[in-house]
Amino acid sequence: MIYKVYFQEKLTEVPVRERTNTLYIKGNTEGEVRLKLKDRHYNIEYIQPLDGAYLDYEQQNENYKVLEI
Known part of the structure; x- marks a missing residue:
């Protein structure tokens, strides 16, 4: 799963x-x-799981890069 971290x-x-x-x-x-x-x-501050339409929306952002550690 992809998470957005603030x-x-x-x-x-x-x-x-x-x-x-x-x-x-x-x-x-x-x-x-x-x-x-x-x-x-x-x-x-906050960790938000992304899936479905919200993940699709975030992937359209030019700053969208998934950090893999």
Whole structure:
């Protein structure tokens, strides 16, 4: 499954919408995604599973690239 991760670059950074970054990553569960990103020290705000029409919509985004760790 593909997950969309909303995050801040630094663990100490307060979540602010204007500075929130996103990435797409493959994983079987949300927990697995968190483990894959653990060494990057991101302040993860939210992890959203993507499927169906929402996944199709996200794939049309020019910044859509799936991170495979």
